[in-house]
Amino acid sequence: MPTKDLVRTHDLEIIVNSIVTKLFQRFESTMDKKHNTKVAIVQKEMQEMQNKCKALSIENEELRKQIDQTRDVVIKKKKDLEDSTRMNQEAITSANYMYNEQYSRKNNIKVMNFPRREDQNLLSDFIETVKKDLNVQIEERGVVGNHRLPSDKPGPKPMIVRLFNSDVKRKVMVNRKKK
Template sequence: MAADPAKYFSANKLPSKTKGKSGKEPPNKRTCSELSDTSMEELNLILSDLDEIKIAMKNTVTKSDLTDVVKSIVKEMLDQYKKDTEDRIESVEKDYKERCGKLEDKIDGLCLEVEHLREVLAQRDAAIRNLTASLDGVTRIAESAHQKSNYNEQYSRKNNIKIYGMTESRDEDTTSAVCKILKDCAKVDLTKDEILAAHRLPSKVEGATRPVILKVKNSDIKSRIMKQRSTVKSANKGLRLADDVTYLNSRLIQRLNDHEEISQAWYFNGSVFAKPVDSDRRIKFDINDDIAIKLRQKNRRPSNRNPMHR
């Protein structure tokens, strides 16, 4: 809209005559026609400026235009972002479904494999139980056979006597030497007919005197000799009579003597006995017995048996 010239002039008065720096008027004064021409030129210039301002105002973007432009740009950006996001979500969803499908296939395969392994494991468990039962049976049979073998070996030695510390001489008659030493030290008269065998055994220590194993006809002869073993020991230092005990029974006696709850262990008439530290009871042990368990069982259930002791 064009500006009103009257209003423009009322608001912006034309410049008035000014004095010089000295306060005096300029020496040359313009005429009225010159002033009129100057005013018209200025008016024309002002009108020209107003036209340019009007044109510029027409070409100037308004606030609403800017708002519309920004809205349009933002909408376009949001639409593009939405489209990109949707494409990306669609791609991720597709990839997720593919991976889920592969994982489901793997899980199905693993489930089948697990079921197969469970069946195999169940079969193995059954086989192990059968083998364990068989092993327990075989162990019991082996222990029983071991026990019976030791018993039979000990029974075969029931009439044997070991003589330790008997002086050894070159080309000795062992049977005659045994009869002589028993007569001198134990006051026991033995004939050669009562002796089935008498010979030296290998010594565990090289150069030491070898023990003698004496086998008599029956247990009565052995009992008659063994009753005098304390006499033999006191009559001849170093000479000692002992039962011929099997290796397994010897180890059992050693284990019993080493046990902290056992005060004494010994062999008598084919069996091994021991006496607990805190009791006068005498307990019979076998080579397969667990000493601690056997002692606890005897403590819970006292035995009325009173076997002979040494």
């Protein structure tokens, strides 16, 4: 009779199976819940990352547009600067030319009503006239050049005389005013 009190092995297997199955189902359920929670967290983080990526992509595109606009402005300003530099160089060259031209005329004298005659040597006639009329000693080497200017007015055409230095010109002009 000791076996009467004993549970049969088969019944015991069924009870153990039932307990193990329930435990396994609880474990599975718990694991599913934890897994689903983790998956939801990861999905939420991925969604946030996608939103951040979209925002960064939009910001990147805006920055590219700004860079393109800035590049266009820089190119235009560079062209304007090159044009300004070229015009500045032209202005400097022109100003230097005008200054040099004006400076080169510094020693010139314009002589009006200088008598004209056939086979005239303007240089020697001018030097003789200055020596005689103005009492200024001038030598041939003191005169760099001379020529008559075109004129539509009747009478002798005006003459330009370029002197070697301004001292001779000053003497001629001072003595001319005295007469």
